[in-house]
Structures are given as C-alpha cells and as structure tokens.
Amino acid sequence: xxxxxxxxxxxxxxxITALMSRxxxxxxxxxxxxxxxxxxHVLYGRILRVTPTSIDDPDRDRFYLSKGHGxxxxxxxxxxxxxxxxEHLDTFGAFExxxxxxxxxxxVPGVEISSGSLxxxxxxxVGAAHxxxxxxSSARVIVLVGDAELDEGSCAEAIExxxxxxxxxxxxxVVDNISSxxxxxxxxxQRLRANGWRADRVDGRDQRLLEEALARRVPGTPNAVVAQxxxxxxxxxxxxxxx
Amino acid sequence: MSTAAPLAPSPRAQFGRTSCALxxxxxxxxxxxxxxxxxxxxAGARAHPDRVxxxxxxxxxxxxxxxxxxxxxxxxxxxxxxxFLVERAFEQIKxxxxxxxxxxxxxxxxxxxxxxxxxxxxxxxxxxxxxxxxPGMTVHAPGTAAxxxxxxxxxxAGDGLHYVRTSxxxxxxxxxxxxxxxxxxxxxxxxxxxxxxxxxxTLLALGPVRDAALAAARELDATLLTTTSVVPLDGQALRAxxxxxxxxxxxxxxGTSVAAVAAELDDAPRRFLGIGTSHQELRRYGTPAxxxxxxxxxxxxxxxxxxxxxxxx
Ligand SMILES: [Mg+2]
Numbered sequence: 001x002x003x004x005x006x007x008x009x010x011x012x013x014x015x016i017t018a019l020m021s022r023x024x025x026x027x028x029x030x031x032x033x034x035x036x037x038x039x040x041h042v043l044y045g046r047i048l049r050v051t052p053t054s055i056d057d058p059d060r061d062r063f064y065l066s067k068g069h070g071x072x073x074x075x076x077x078x079x080x081x082x083x084x085x086x087e088h089l090d091t092f093g094a095f096e097x098x099x100x101x102x103x104x105x106x107x108v109p110g111v112e113i114s115s116g117s118l119x120x121x122x123x124x125x126v127g128a129a130h131x132x133x134x135x136x137s138s139a140r141v142i143v144l145v146g147d148a149e150l151d152e153g154s155c156a157e158a159i160e161x162x163x164x165x166x167x168x169x170x171x172x173x174v175v176d177n178i179s180s181x182x183x184x185x186x187x188x189x190q191r192l193r194a195n196g197w198r199a200d201r202v203d204g205r206d207q208r209l210l211e212e213a214l215a216r217r218v219p220g221t222p223n224a225v226v227a228q229x230x231x232x233x234x235x236x237x238x239x240x241x242x243x
Numbered sequence: 244m245s246t247a248a249p250l251a252p253s254p255r256a257q258f259g260r261t262s263c264a265l266x267x268x269x270x271x272x273x274x275x276x277x278x279x280x281x282x283x284x285x286a287g288a289r290a291h292p293d294r295v296x297x298x299x300x301x302x303x304x305x306x307x308x309x310x311x312x313x314x315x316x317x318x319x320x321x322x323x324x325x326x327f328l329v330e331r332a333f334e335q336i337k338x339x340x341x342x343x344x345x346x347x348x349x350x351x352x353x354x355x356x357x358x359x360x361x362x363x364x365x366x367x368x369x370x371x372x373x374x375x376x377x378p379g380m381t382v383h384a385p386g387t388a389a390x391x392x393x394x395x396x397x398x399x400a401g402d403g404l405h406y407v408r409t410s411x412x413x414x415x416x417x418x419x420x421x422x423x424x425x426x427x428x429x430x431x432x433x434x435x436x437x438x439x440x441x442x443x444x445t446l447l448a449l450g451p452v453r454d455a456a457l458a459a460a461r462e463l464d465a466t467l468l469t470t471t472s473v474v475p476l477d478g479q480a481l482r483a484x485x486x487x488x489x490x491x492x493x494x495x496x497x498g499t500s501v502a503a504v505a506a507e508l509d510d511a512p513r514r515f516l517g518i519g520t521s522h523q524e525l526r527r528y529g530t531p532a533x534x535x536x537x538x539x540x541x542x543x544x545x546x547x548x549x550x551x552x553x554x555x556x
Pocket of ligand 1: 147179
C-alpha cells in the first residue's frame with residue numbers, strides 16, 4: 001500500500017479525474033459526478049482550512065456536501081488530498097466499502113455529514129455556523145447544494161433564517177446544472193438576495209472566478225455562490241439524480 | 244387536570260425554568276425553539292442571547308439546526324408542540340440526529356390532548372410510537388414538574404438522543420426518574436405466584452396516567468408498575484413483577500408499547516391488553532379531562548375495560 005505517499009503529489013484536475021476513473025459503477029461518469037468537480041477542487045485546494053490531520057480540530061473549516069448523490073468527484077478530491085487511501089475508490093458501492101453512492105460521515109474520514117436525502121445540509125450548516133459563533137471560532141462553514149435541491153421547503157426555512165441571524169461565517173454553493181423542473185434560470189441568486197444574502201453567479205468551470213467568489217466573506221451576511229455548469233442531459237429521471 | 248401542589252409550575256413552564264438554569268450552568272448548551280413557549284425562555288434569552296435561538300415557525304430548521312449544533316460541540320435542547328416536533332420534522336430527527344450519529348434533547352409540550360380545544364392539529368398521540376422507531380432514542384414521559392426538571396437535567400448531562408414528552412396532565416404521585424420500574428401497588432390475587440406467569444393482574448402505567456391506574460389497581464387488587472422511561476423499558480423489573488395478565492396503559496396511541504413489553508416478558512405465556520388513546524379521531528374539542536374520559540383513561544374507564552377483558556378479576 002503506497003497510498004500515503006501518493007497524497008504528496010500535486011492535486012491537479014487531471015489527477016482528480018484519474019482517481020474518479022477508479023470509481024466503478026454506472027454513475028462514475030455522469031454529469032452529477034462531474035458538475036461539482038471544479039468547485040471541490042478549488043475548495044480543498046485553495047479555500048478550506050482542513051487537512052487529514054485536522055479533521056477533529058474544533059476550528060477547522062467545515063465543508064458539508066448536501067447534494068450527496070454523485071459523490072465521485074468528492075471522494076476523488078478527498079483521496080487526492082490524503083483523507084483516506086486511494087484504494088478505497090476501487091471498492092465504491094460494494095458491501096464492504098466505506099464509499100457508498102451517498103456518503104456516510106461515520107465511515108469516511110474527512111466527510112463532515114452523511115447526506116443523500118435532499119434539503120438537510122443547508123439547515124445543518126446553519127446549526128454549524130451558530131455553534132462556531134457560540135464558540136467564538138473563526139472557522140467557516142461551506143455547504144454545497146444542487147439547484148433543484150433548493151426545491152425543498154427545508155432550504156426555504158434555512159435561507160430566510162440564515163440572513164436574519166446574520167450568519168456571516170456561512171457560505172452556500174449552489175451547483176446549477178439547470179435541473180429544477182420549475183426554477184426560472186437566474187432566479188436562484190435573486191431569491192437569495194431577496195432574502196438578505198450576498199449572492200453571485202459565476203462560471204462553475206472557471207477556477208479563478210470560483211476561488212475569488214468562495215474566498216469572499218461579507219460582514220453581517222451569509223454568502224452564496226451560484227456555480228453555473230453545463231445543463232444536465234434530459235434522460236436522467238429520478239429525483240436524487242436530478243438535483 | 245392538575246392535582247399537584249398549587250405552587251408547582253406547570254410541566255411546560257418547568258421546561259423553561261430548567262432550560263434557563265442549565266444555560267447558566269454550562270456554556271456548551273443551547274436552546275432552540277420555534278415561536279412556542281418563548282414566554283418561559285425570556286430569562287435565558289436575556290442572559291445568553293447567542294444560545295437561545297428562535298427559528299420562527301420553521302420546525303425542520305428547528306431540528307436540523309439543533310443537529311448542526313450537536314455536530315459541532317454544542318449540546319442542543321429543541322422545543323415545540325409534540326406533533327410539530329416529532330411528526331412534522333421526523334426525517335430531521337431520524338437523519339440529522341440518529342443517522343449523523345449525534346445526540347440532543349427534544350422536549351415537547353402538549354402531549355396527546357393538553358390542547359384539547361385546539362383540535363387535532365395540536366394533538367400528538369402518535370409521537371411516542373414514532374420516536375420509538377429512531378435508533379438509539381430514549382423516550383421519557385415525566386408526570387410532574389419535578390420529574391420534568393430531573394429528566395431534562397439527566398438527559399442534557401449525557402451525550403445521547405432523548406425525547407422528553409411533557410404534558411400538563413400532572414400526576415399527584417411522584418416517582419424517581421431513574422429509568423427503573425417502580426411498584427406503586429402490590430396486588431394480592433387472585434392469581435397464584437407459584438405457577439409460571441402466575442400472580443395477580445398486572446397494570447403497567449406509562450406516562451401521566453399513573454394516578455388513574457393506581458385507583459384502578461386498588462379497585463382490581465392488581466399490581467401496578469410505573470416508570471418515566473418508556474424507551475427503553477426496565478425489563479428486569481417487568482419480569483420480576485408481571486403476572487399472567489398484563490395491561491399496558493399509556494395516555495397516547497393505544498398499543499404503542501405493547502410489543503416492547505411483550506418482548507421483555509417472553510419467559511412465560513401471558514395475555515396482554517393495551518389501553519391508550521383511540522386510533523380513530525375523536526373530532527372533539529373541550530378539555531383534557533373530557534378527552535381522558537372519552538379515551539377511557541379515567542379510573543372508571545380503566546376498570547370497566549380491564550374487567551371486561553381479564554379472566555381473573
Ligand atoms: Mg442540479
């Protein structure tokens with residue numbers, strides 16, 4: 001096993017996609033798997049203050065993957081950064097594997113929350129932001145949702161509340177692959193702004209713009225970044241795939 | 244209705260008092276609420292504005308926010324009326340607490356029909372049955388304000404997942420909140436102790452129904468066991484005291500705890516009767532006392548129902 005030494009290699013986009021190819025199963029090359037790739041690459045490479053040795057540090061930055069389906073890019077990024085051995089990737093979805101089609105944080109080092117049912121990550125992140133404020137921590141919470149995940153009423157509850165509570169340590173990333181059945185394109189950021197957020201739409205494939213937007217913290221206000229990626233192809237049918 | 248000492252606060256007010264006292268005592272505790280019972284949390288909110296969190300009328304957020312606190316080292320108490328806490332936000336309890344592997348203390352008010360005149364929307368008779376399906380959940384049903392205080396304190400002190408169900412059906416008889424089964428009345432007959440699962444008719448009162456059950460036990464010469472811990476049950480005490488006929492009396496959905504009781508009493512053949520609130524909607528307003536009677540949870544109702552069922556009394 002040489003996985004520990006592999007983590008010292010530079011984490012490039014090509015490295016992540018190479019690791020993604022080790023994830024078996026039908027899902028490994030779907031749009032859901034790659035829509036988050038650049039956001040995750042930027043987050044773990046340049047934004048989040050968290051490493052494999054600080055996953056229990058109370059003042060680490062938190063990343064909550066709320067959109068738990070299509071976790072291949074997430075697993076690949078975590079493996080590339082050495083949070084768990086790359087060999088795990090080869091077992092994806094198997095009975096004995098720690099890597100399922102939706103992540104379980106009790107099984108995977110570096111995963112902060114278990115996800116899969118949509119609409120849980122943002123409200124959990126609101127609680128995390130409160131906890132960090134109570135504890136006077138300078139850490140931040142970044143939560144990633146899908147555009148259609150914002151259909152969930154629990155997200156509406158959290159969006160209006162987070163701005164009212166002035167959770168300036170909270171950042172929401174919406175990966176928008178235009179998959180919601182009813183959301184008017186461009187309305188996500190309008191909705192967030194109407195609820196008191198700072199919200200900007202950026203090219204979800206432009207890592208320089210993503211970094212700039214994700215690094216931003218706005219005094220007194222939660223921050224949102226809508227990362228525009230390619231439109232999801234129409235053949236995907238079920239709810240969790242679509243979000 | 245309440246027959247306890249007139250100076251005792253209501254169980255719901257006691258939730259507020261205890262929570263505010265605990266906020267003073269430990270810095271890693273927060274109380275999350277959703278517009279309900281704010282009148283009892285004012286002192287805590289003044290003293291600890293960062294740790295008394297009102298989410299507005301947002302019950303999913305109430306529970307998830309609490310779980311987010313728990314994931315990050317802050318012990319949460321979450322509070323609203325029973326149906327909104329356990330039923331409306333059930334998936335949040337199941338996933339954000341149990342599945343995430345964190346603990347917290349859910350405290351409800353209203354019980355099955357404290358808000359009788361408010362109608363079905365504010366009544367929560369199925370909460371215990373639902374909470375009992377959550378892995379690792381401890382369910383408490385204290386019957387007095389003092390028991391509410393002791394129960395919340397013990398629940399907060401640990402790191403587990405607890406559901407504390409408060410109700411205004413304050414009981415005159417106080418018992419320890421130690422999770423154990425307590426014998427409130429020893430029946431003498433007509434069963435024979437020497438036979439397997441012999442002995443007198445046994446009543447098990449869960450939650451704030453023990454006063455009525457005690458009256459019934461005296462009339463029927465039955466043994467009465469009671470506890471504030473509904474999940475898990477004190478199986479050892481059950482096996483030590485239960486006779487061949489066991490009546491499970493609970494002031495929430497009838498039958499909720501019968502399977503759990505039967506599973507603990509697998510040492511001999513027995514008969515079981517569940518008495519609780521009806522599975523049919525009453526569709527009535529009125530007072531809690533009228534609902535107690537309508538569901539047959541008053542002494543006369545219990546005695547009638549048990550007499551009709553028992554082969555020994
Ligand atoms: Mg989507």
